[in-house]
Amino acid sequence: MKILAIHGPNLNLLGQREPGIYGTITLDQINQSLRERAAAAGVTVVPFQSNHEGALIDFLQAEGLDAAGIIINPGALTHYSLALRDALASLHAPIVEVHISNVYKREPFRHTSVIAPIATGQIAGLGWRGYLLALEWLLSIEG
Ligand code: DQA
Numbered sequence: 381m382k383i384l385a386i387h388g389p390n391l392n393l394l395g396q397r398e399p400g401i402y403g404t405i406t407l408d409q410i411n412q413s414l415r416e417r418a419a420a421a422g423v424t425v426v427p428f429q430s431n432h433e434g435a436l437i438d439f440l441q442a443e444g445l446d447a448a449g450i451i452i453n454p455g456a457l458t459h460y461s462l463a464l465r466d467a468l469a470s471l472h473a474p475i476v477e478v479h480i481s482n483v484y485k486r487e488p489f490r491h492t493s494v495i496a497p498i499a500t501g502q503i504a505g506l507g508w509r510g511y512l513l514a515l516e517w518l519l520s521i522e523g
Contacts, residue, residue, distance in 0.1 A: 381422070381448045383518055384473075385414050385511065387429035388436060388455030388464075394480075394508075402480050405508045413508075414451075414515055421519050423448075433457055437467040444471040449518035451511055453478045458493045469498040474521065476514035479504040 387407060390397060395406035411427040418425040426447075428439045436457070444450065450473050457464050458477070468475055475498070482505025483490040496502050501517070503510040 381522060382424050382426055382443075382446065383418060383449040383451065383515065384440075384443055384447045385411060385425050385427040385515075386436060386439070386450065386452040386454075387427070388453060388457045389431045390455050391453060392429050392431065403507055410508050410511055414511060417512060417515055418519070423519065423522075425515070433461055433464060436464060440467045440471065444468075444473065447471070447473045448522050449473050450475045451478055451514045451518070452476070452495070452499075453480070453511070454495055458483075458495050459489055460494060462494055465494050465498055468495065474500040474518065476500060476517065477502040478510045478514050480507055480510065481505060 392407055394402055395404055407429060414425045426443060430436050452475060454461065454464055477493065477495050477499040484504065503514055506513065
């Protein structure tokens with residue numbers, strides 16, 4: 381069983397980028413935690429990060445159809461990428477949208493997600509552990 385962990389623009393800079401908001405953990409460390417937790421359940425996590433909308437869509441088209449679940453932090457694409465939303469909507473797997481920060485406490489442009497209406501659920505504001513909670517939920521429903 382395969383679960384995708386997709387990270388959008390600027391999330392490659394986790395650890396150095398605005399640590400007061402996003403913390404000091406790196407993307408590699410997050411992916412490693414996801415891989416370890418999934419491996420304990422006999423599941424494979426396939427991580428992918430890109431700063432490019434099209435590359436994220438290409439990856440979803442290539443890997444998404446046979447995925448059992450999708451964890452995605454679309455970064456700023458959350459707020460405007462209808463192309464990413466359409467790519468996700470064409471898949472069958474449950475989708476958990478994750479945000480490290482509580483986007484609803486921040487600037488008004490972050491309060492809108494064009495992804496949320498086609499996601500199964502959303503986790504925001506729980507820091508990097510939100511990714512693990514998303515994984516835990518996906519494992520529980522696939523159980
Ligand atoms: C983010 C929130 C977005 O508004 C922002 O553009 C990001 C990160 C988060 O994880 O809190 O890049 O998705």
